[in-house]
Amino acid sequence: MTILITGADGYLGRHVTAALRRAGRDDLLLAVRARDAAELAAKRARLGRAEHEVIAADLREPAALSDADPRDITTIIHAAATIRFDVDRETAERVNVHGTTVVRDFARRCPKLERFAVLSTLYAAGRHTGEIPEARLGDAGFVNHYEWSKWAAEEKVLADGDLPVTVLRLPTVVANDETGWVTQRNVFHKTLKLYYRGLLSLLPGDPATPLSLATARFTVEAIVALLAADPGVYHVSPEPASLRTAIDTAFTVFERDPAFRLPRPVVCDRDSFLDLLKAAEGLRGSPLGDAIAPISTFAEQLYLPKSFSTERMRAAWPGYRAADPTALIGVVCARLTHEWGGHACTT
Amino acid sequence: MNLPAEVYVGSFGYALGDRRFHVEESAAAGRLRSSSRDLREAGFDLHHVCDPGTSAYDLAKAAVKEIASLGRTDAIVYATCLPLNANAGDVSALAESRDVKCLMDFPAGRLQADLDLGEPIVVGLGQQACTSMLGSLRVAAALLATEPDWERVLCVTADRFPEGALYEQAFNLISDGAAACVVGREPAEFRLVTVHQISNGRLGQATDEVTVGTYFAYTHRLVQETLDRAGLTIGDIDWVVPQNTHVTAWRILARLLGVDEAKVWFPSMPRVGHVISADNVVNVSDLLASGQVRPGQRVALVMAGFGLTWQCAILEATE
Numbered sequence: 001m002t003i004l005i006t007g008a009d010g011y012l013g014r015h016v017t018a019a020l021r022r023a024g025r026d027d028l029l030l031a032v033r034a035r036d037a038a039e040l041a042a043k044r045a046r047l048g049r050a051e052h053e054v055i056a057a058d059l060r061e062p063a064a065l066s067d068a069d070p071r072d073i074t075t076i077i078h079a080a081a082t083i084r085f086d087v088d089r090e091t092a093e094r095v096n097v098h099g100t101t102v103v104r105d106f107a108r109r110c111p112k113l114e115r116f117a118v119l120s121t122l123y124a125a126g127r128h129t130g131e132i133p134e135a136r137l138g139d140a141g142f143v144n145h146y147e148w149s150k151w152a153a154e155e156k157v158l159a160d161g162d163l164p165v166t167v168l169r170l171p172t173v174v175a176n177d178e179t180g181w182v183t184q185r186n187v188f189h190k191t192l193k194l195y196y197r198g199l200l201s202l203l204p205g206d207p208a209t210p211l212s213l214a215t216a217r218f219t220v221e222a223i224v225a226l227l228a229a230d231p232g233v234y235h236v237s238p239e240p241a242s243l244r245t246a247i248d249t250a251f252t253v254f255e256r257d258p259a260f261r262l263p264r265p266v267v268c269d270r271d272s273f274l275d276l277l278k279a280a281e282g283l284r285g286s287p288l289g290d291a292i293a294p295i296s297t298f299a300e301q302l303y304l305p306k307s308f309s310t311e312r313m314r315a316a317w318p319g320y321r322a323a324d325p326t327a328l329i330g331v332v333c334a335r336l337t338h339e340w341g342g343h344a345c346t347t
Numbered sequence: 348m349n350l351p352a353e354v355y356v357g358s359f360g361y362a363l364g365d366r367r368f369h370v371e372e373s374a375a376a377g378r379l380r381s382s383s384r385d386l387r388e389a390g391f392d393l394h395h396v397c398d399p400g401t402s403a404y405d406l407a408k409a410a411v412k413e414i415a416s417l418g419r420t421d422a423i424v425y426a427t428c429l430p431l432n433a434n435a436g437d438v439s440a441l442a443e444s445r446d447v448k449c450l451m452d453f454p455a456g457r458l459q460a461d462l463d464l465g466e467p468i469v470v471g472l473g474q475q476a477c478t479s480m481l482g483s484l485r486v487a488a489a490l491l492a493t494e495p496d497w498e499r500v501l502c503v504t505a506d507r508f509p510e511g512a513l514y515e516q517a518f519n520l521i522s523d524g525a526a527a528c529v530v531g532r533e534p535a536e537f538r539l540v541t542v543h544q545i546s547n548g549r550l551g552q553a554t555d556e557v558t559v560g561t562y563f564a565y566t567h568r569l570v571q572e573t574l575d576r577a578g579l580t581i582g583d584i585d586w587v588v589p590q591n592t593h594v595t596a597w598r599i600l601a602r603l604l605g606v607d608e609a610k611v612w613f614p615s616m617p618r619v620g621h622v623i624s625a626d627n628v629v630n631v632s633d634l635l636a637s638g639q640v641r642p643g644q645r646v647a648l649v650m651a652g653f654g655l656t657w658q659c660a661i662l663e664a665t666e
Binding site for chain 2: 070107194198200201202259261262263264265266268269271272275276278279282283287288291344345346
């Protein structure tokens with residue numbers, strides 16, 4: 001009885017591994033990407049409790065899991081992925097789509113397999129709007145290659161229905177836990193930094209767009225809990241905060257410093273934001289263009305309001321417990337402002 | 348600001364630096380920070396640079412001379428963006444003479460004498476950067492409010508960049524230039540409805556990036572607050588005459604404010620670049636020359652400047 005975790009050295013992979021160990025699971029097989037023996041040794045030293053517990057697996061290769069014995073595997077948690085919104089199509093396809101195919105094919109060779117959990121994202125819904133069901137989704141188009149690749153990966157494991165697949169569509173993780181401690185930055189943090197530094201005063205998106213922001217603790221607790229639930233699709237989404245609430249909360253924190261004297265951002269339509277991005281490209285050599293670029297691959301999603309059904313998730317996870325989204329944003333911003341130091345009015 | 352019931356603005360004039368360059372020429376001459384391609388994409392083409400012997404005061408005098416009939420002038424509000432342009436003297440003389448008189452060779456005084464303007468009182472206006480001309484309108488209206496016997500205030504703004512300076516600020520192509528107009532009690536092209544200013548000294552040394560980054564929220568707030576002061580809505584504004592800055596910036600702001608982009612009037616931009624605090628006068632002159640302004644129409648003049656400071660004036664066209 002062994003749990004195989006791919007991407008075990010990634011942010012969520014590490015948290016999932018730790019959570020399972022805390023739950024008394026010592027039968028883990030941790031698959032990590034390693035360029036050579038030295039890197040594998042380093043990751044074994046960091047992650048493994050025994051040498052045999054950590055194996056090298058580059059999921060871009062068809063035989064990536066040749067070091068894993070399928071006869072022992074009862075559960076697979078497929079966490080390996082590229083999660084950059086600005087990932088190019090080829091990389092997204094190789095890592096997220098082909099990589100999932102490799103794990104799926106391995107799963108088919110596991111005679112004792114009870115659960116194949118694929119960590120997906122709420123953004124796999126792409127350009128769908130409105131109520132998103134906890135079910136397989138059609139192709140409504142996508143804002144970026146990352147979204148597309150996660151949807152396509154879901155299709156690879158859901159289409160045939162021959163495996164005990166659980167697809168977990170995860171939220172945007174903005175902190176490790178309720179204290180607001182952040183060890184992995186993403187577009188959420190980068191965007192807030194732009195506002196704090198006075199580099200952006202437009203707010204792209206529909207202010208009412210719900211944002212599913214969560215802690216790694218919530219996300220991992222959900223993953224572990226839902227391993228025991230029936231197969232299917234689950235939205236690992238806490239109560240959302242609206243985009244407007246998120247920004248207002250952030251500025252309320254920023255404004256605790258009396259020296260912070262910047263106006264709150266003005267809501268702009270999609271065309272205006274695209275114009276801004278195009279103009280920012282023309283500021284070559286300026287930090288402004290570089291700073292705004294990362295959010296360009298994400299912001300369009302803010303014009304596609306959607307809410308995620310969580311009935312299946314809540315029914316299958318009686319211990320559901322999530323941080324208040326506004327409070328979470330507040331503590332994250334407080335941490336970040338301390339870390340960032342000076343803002344536009346002090347630098 | 349409570350303006351006197353009837354204060355008018357008109358008699359617009361302006362002057363530009365002697366030499367005219369394409370952005371490519373200035374890029375090659377090292378006057379710019381951005382590439383000529385980026386500035387062209389922003390909407391710039393030509394700009395004007397003073398000959399070494401031409402001063403900001405020379406520009407001011409040329410701008411005032413554009414005003415056909417100046418008449419009795421009770422005050423001059425002389426505004427500059429760069430503090431050094433508020434002195435017409437030879438600063439280098441200080442080293443030899445050790446006499447600070449050369450630092451007090453006031454250009455408005457020279458105007459009095461050179462143009463035989465009589466003895467108007469002189470007010471220097473500084474620290475409002477590119478918004479100085481709009482600040483001048485406010486000060487002029489305030490002077491008329493407190494001096495019942497006065498009829499006319501001459502507003503002048505004039506700047507040239509020092510030799511060797513970059514002719515680019517916050518991604519804008521700069522021209523040396525001056526502008527003038529008259530604020531008075533006699534009906535003129537426009538009635539002055541209101542002037543409003545916001546400033547944030549905490550951004551006094553803001554980088555170009557922060558200047559640009561905060562531009563939208565502050566300009567949006569500025570226009571909204573100005574409308575509120577005047578008891579107007581954006582639907583009451585027929586024309587917006589902004590500064591000459593990136594064409595996309597005002598495409599975005601037009602949407603934010605709910606203004607038809609065709610009503611945002613700054614056609615002089617490719618021809619003259621950003622003429623420091625003279626942009627509004629250059630553009631409103633063009634607007635009047637176009638023959639499109641109808642009596643009763645309202646025009647919002649909008650400017651942002653270092654400091655950071657933002658000003659907006661609302662004018663109403665007369666019969």
